[in-house]
Amino acid sequence: MMQIKNLHAKIGEKEILKGVNLALEKGKVHVLMGTNGSGKSTLTKAIVGHYDVSVTAGTIEYKGKNLVDMPAEERALEGVFLSFQNPIEIPGVNNAYFLRAALNAKEKYRGEKETNAAEFLKLMRAHAQKLGMNPDMISRGLNDGFSGGEKKRNEILQMEILQPDMILLDEIDSGLDIDALKAVSQGINRMKDGERTFLVITHYKRILDYIHPDYVHIFQDGQVIKNGGPELVDVLESEGYQAIVKD
Amino acid sequence: MKAVNLDLVHTEHPLYAKLQSMGMPANKTEQYRNFAIKPLLAQKYHFYNPEKSVPKEGEKLVITNGSVSEFPAGVQVRYESDFVCDNAHYDVLYFYSHAVSVQTIYVEVTRESRFELEHICNQAETFLPYRIVISTAKNIHVEIFETFRFDASEQSFVLYGLDAFVNTDTTLRWIRNASINQAQAKLVGTHRFDVAREGALELNTFDFGDANALHLYKIDLAEHAWSRAAHLLYANTQARSGNIIAINHNEVYAKSAQEARYILVDEAVGIFDSKIRVDAGAQHSHAVQNSKAILLSPHAHMYAKPQLEIYIDELEASHGATIGELDADALFYLNSRGIEAEEARKILVLAFAQSLIDSIGSSHYVEKINQAFEAAYYKKEQ
Ligand SMILES: Nc1ncnc2c1ncn2[C@@H]1O[C@H](COP(=O)(O)OP(=O)(O)OP(=O)(O)O)[C@@H](O)[C@H]1O
Ligand SMILES: [Mg+2]
Numbered sequence: 001m002m003q004i005k006n007l008h009a010k011i012g013e014k015e016i017l018k019g020v021n022l023a024l025e026k027g028k029v030h031v032l033m034g035t036n037g038s039g040k041s042t043l044t045k046a047i048v049g050h051y052d053v054s055v056t057a058g059t060i061e062y063k064g065k066n067l068v069d070m071p072a073e074e075r076a077l078e079g080v081f082l083s084f085q086n087p088i089e090i091p092g093v094n095n096a097y098f099l100r101a102a103l104n105a106k107e108k109y110r111g112e113k114e115t116n117a118a119e120f121l122k123l124m125r126a127h128a129q130k131l132g133m134n135p136d137m138i139s140r141g142l143n144d145g146f147s148g149g150e151k152k153r154n155e156i157l158q159m160e161i162l163q164p165d166m167i168l169l170d171e172i173d174s175g176l177d178i179d180a181l182k183a184v185s186q187g188i189n190r191m192k193d194g195e196r197t198f199l200v201i202t203h204y205k206r207i208l209d210y211i212h213p214d215y216v217h218i219f220q221d222g223q224v225i226k227n228g229g230p231e232l233v234d235v236l237e238s239e240g241y242q243a244i245v246k247d
Numbered sequence: 248m249k250a251v252n253l254d255l256v257h258t259e260h261p262l263y264a265k266l267q268s269m270g271m272p273a274n275k276t277e278q279y280r281n282f283a284i285k286p287l288l289a290q291k292y293h294f295y296n297p298e299k300s301v302p303k304e305g306e307k308l309v310i311t312n313g314s315v316s317e318f319p320a321g322v323q324v325r326y327e328s329d330f331v332c333d334n335a336h337y338d339v340l341y342f343y344s345h346a347v348s349v350q351t352i353y354v355e356v357t358r359e360s361r362f363e364l365e366h367i368c369n370q371a372e373t374f375l376p377y378r379i380v381i382s383t384a385k386n387i388h389v390e391i392f393e394t395f396r397f398d399a400s401e402q403s404f405v406l407y408g409l410d411a412f413v414n415t416d417t418t419l420r421w422i423r424n425a426s427i428n429q430a431q432a433k434l435v436g437t438h439r440f441d442v443a444r445e446g447a448l449e450l451n452t453f454d455f456g457d458a459n460a461l462h463l464y465k466i467d468l469a470e471h472a473w474s475r476a477a478h479l480l481y482a483n484t485q486a487r488s489g490n491i492i493a494i495n496h497n498e499v500y501a502k503s504a505q506e507a508r509y510i511l512v513d514e515a516v517g518i519f520d521s522k523i524r525v526d527a528g529a530q531h532s533h534a535v536q537n538s539k540a541i542l543l544s545p546h547a548h549m550y551a552k553p554q555l556e557i558y559i560d561e562l563e564a565s566h567g568a569t570i571g572e573l574d575a576d577a578l579f580y581l582n583s584r585g586i587e588a589e590e591a592r593k594i595l596v597l598a599f600a601q602s603l604i605d606s607i608g609s610s611h612y613v614e615k616i617n618q619a620f621e622a623a624y625y626k627k628e629q
Contacts, residue, residue, distance in 0.1 A: 048583050051575065076585035090577045092598030101594060102584035109585070141598075142580075158584065 001026040001197040002047075002166055007058035009046045016042045018222035019058070024166070027194040029211060032201045033233070034219030035241055040201045041085050043219070044168045048082045049075050062166065076102075077109040079165030083155035083172050085201075090142040095154070096124055098142050103161055127160050130190075132183045148175035156187040167191065169200045173207040185210035205233050218244050248291035251374055251404065255347050262332075262346040269339040278338060278491050281518050281550045282461045287404055287433055292374035297349060299326070307363040308354065312370055313377035313407075315352055319362040323355040330380055332410065333439050337493055338463045341437040344376050344406050352379045361390040361611070366407070368400040368432050375432070376406045386416040392612050393423040395434070403432035410439050413446040413472075420449040422612055426619050427458035429484060434460040442472040444498075450476040451607045453616050455623035457484040461518065463491040468501035478507040479603040481623050482515035482547075489518025489550070496529040507538035508603050510596055511547035520552040523566075527558040536566040541573060541599060543592075596624065 002024040009017040016039045024030050034040050045053045047060055049072035060067040067075055090098075100120045107114045115123070124138055131153045143151050152172055159167060169188070173181055188198070188211050200213065208230065216233055218226040218241075225246045226232065235243055249255070252271055256263055271288060272279040297314035302324065309317035318324045330351040332342065345351075368375055383389055397405075413419045419440075427434060442448050446469070454460060466474050474494060482488045494503045509517040517540060525532045540549040551568040573595050581591035597620075604616050 050579060050583075071588075072579065072582040073585050073587045073591075076583055082583060084580075088576050088580055090574075090580065090595070090598070092602055093577075093594055098581070098584075098594065101586055101590065102581075105585040105587065105590070162584065 001062070003059075003061040004047075005059050005061070007043075007046065007060065008056045009042065009053050010056055011042060011052050011054075015056075016053075016222055017046060020222070020224055022217060022224050024197050024199060025214070026197055028214040029192070029198045029200060031208060031213040031216045031233070032199060032219055033203065033216065033236060038219050039222045040219050041170055044082050044170050044199075044201070047075075047168060048072060048080060073105075076164075077106055080168070081159055081162060081164035081166065082168040083152070083159060083170060085170040085174075087143050087151045087155055089144050089146070091144040093142045095140055095142050096121060096138050099124060099158060099161060102158070106162060123161065124157070127157050130183075131157055131187055132179065133157065149177060149180045152176060152184060153180060156184050160187055160191065165196055167196060167198045169198065171201055171203070173202050173204060181207060182210065205237055208233060220244075248293055248372070250291055251288040251406075256343070260346050262342050266339065266342055266346060269342070271343070272339055276339070278463055278520065279461070281516060282459070282487055282489070287459075290402070290404070292404060293370070293372055295370050295373045295375055297377065307365050309365045309367060310352065310377070310379070311367040313349075313375050316367075319360070321356075321358055321360050322362065323357070325353050326350040327353045327380070330378070330410070333441075333465065336439060336465050338437050338465075340406060340435060341408060341439070341463070341465075344378055344408050344437055347376045348378045350377075352377065354379060354381045356381065356387070356389050357384045359387050359389070361392075363392045363394060365394050365396060366405070367396045368403060368405050369398055370403055371399060372402040373400075374404050374406070378407065379409050381409060381411040381419075383412060383414045383417045383419060385414045387414075388418045388420075390420040390610065391422070393421065393425075395425050395427055397427055397431035400432035401430050405432045405434045406437070407434075408437040408439075411441070413440065413442040413448050415443045416445045417443075418447040418449065420607070420610070421451065422607060422610065422616075423452040423454070424612065424616055424619055425452075425454045425458070425460065426456045426623060427460055429457045429459070429486065431458070434458065436460075436462040438462065438464045440464065440466045440474070442466065442468050442474060444469045445471045447472065448474040449607075450474065451603075452476075452478045452490065453604070453619065454479070454488055455481045455619055457482065457486040457515070459487045461487075461489055461491065464493070466492065466494045466503070468494070468496050468498070468503060470498040471500045472498075473502035475503070476505040477603045477606050478519070479600055479620075480507070480509045480517055481512075481600070481620065482509070482517055483512040483623070483626075484515065485513070486515040487518070488515070489520070491518065492521040494521070494523045494534075496523070496525040496532045496534065498526075498529055500531045501529055502533040503535075505536045506603065508599060509538070509540040509549060510543065510599065511540060511549060512543045514544070514546045516547075517549045519550070522554040522556060523564070524556040525559055525562055525564070530559055530561075532559065532562045532564070534562065534564040538568045539599075540570045541596070542570065543573070543596070593624070
């Protein structure tokens, strides 16, 4: 689904990604773990084309194209979705209005019929309910005054409505209470269809008990240093990052 | 054809001496510093003598070239020649407009009313000065929606103003919806709102387009009176446009809140100059003031000058002004969901404007303002 090859990237003058190699298989759930500040979020930002991150070398191949030179909105329209570690608040932009604009943009890009306002509201209400969201969040400003957990649920809501193919979840589990973790995990599981690919960044094992990853990758100092299966998580939990030996 | 200067005022006019001592506004006059008033006054104009035709009763209050052509039911309209103006006003053109207006239009609102006040100017190369006095009865709610139709008014200069009296327990909601363009008359409005005990003024102004237009206000608040002012301005091409406001808390328990949001495109210049003065006798005042400007082009310019002048020890007050571009993170968030750059910008600009449009709440006019805003915004897109 996505091949990241020798990816180098800077934020400002500082090199953060130092030759990332990562193969993400179609229909699989990949987990990325690594120490704070090692560059995991920077990697996701490089994949979605955030303006802070400038790629200096390497490629991100996806659906036969190199994403590196593609504008951010086109990457999204091609099915790449990032749930941000810290989703920002945009007061004044109605949550439903925003999400319908996003859905309509995608429908237009694919030459499909655009969902109208009434149909959309029904769809959004149904998804919000499944995620246990308060219905008034639909009509509030985008993430405006949302709690940490509410913001994460709102990211999952966007994911479920936009139906992307390549899903990057940056610490979707941090700050969630037990019920929210369940609701969010169920949302992720609903999206698994053997076609979609997930890259889940987390520091904790508990979400993995719900979403059952296929592969685990360890990130350190701007590189993927080890690839393995779920067993790697148990090593990390008991012995910490120093026990990981570079491949 | 003549320029606009003191020669137009009869030397025996009671305001002549005052005008002479104040002097006509020049480029250095504080309120007009960024508006380029001098060429506007120096230009040569025709002088239009308002016709005193008998107005017909209709739905709106219509002022055509300075005289009333239609008035709504429930509102008395007459002409007065000797209205006494507010001697403490800060703006020389306030006095000047009183001195050169042939007559004052006197509008008396005696019961709950809602009507449109339409200004029509269809004379080219003309100087058109006129003044309106609005008086209100006690304990009523009045909503006035002010609009401008300036077709065929190129190279003209409209100098008008209101003296509005908000009576005890009365609410006056004043909504200006102005979409004037560069090819039409230049506009200076110089106003005074006097809010009596327990009275309330809601001043909502919406100025869109590429006009050269400036409004100057003096708002006086008595005991327990309050005013809430919201100014939304969208200016493009070479517009110079703005609001200059002095709010005076003259007595105890007066409250004022003021919010300005400007969106400036191309080479437009926005002016927001506001001074809240809390008098020594105005204990327990409450004053908030805030202005935000978004510059959508590197050549647009905002002059913001928020000021608080306080003569009491304790009050609740705050003020602030920000000038910036659209938030890059917000833009990126929208892009990352597949919304292309131009559409994302539009969503953020509309959101910035929307809160002020919605703040007029229950008004029947929200839809019209939304339409006017979108029309101005999309014009820029062409
Ligand atoms: N905008 C920025 N300006 C300067 N440095 C930045 C910026 N964003 C990130 N960095 C730096 O880049 C490095 C990698 O940050 P990144 O957020 O990618 O780490 P992370 O692996 O996601 O960490 P965490 O587990 O704490 O979320 C850090 O040293 C961080 O301080
Ligand atoms: Mg991170």
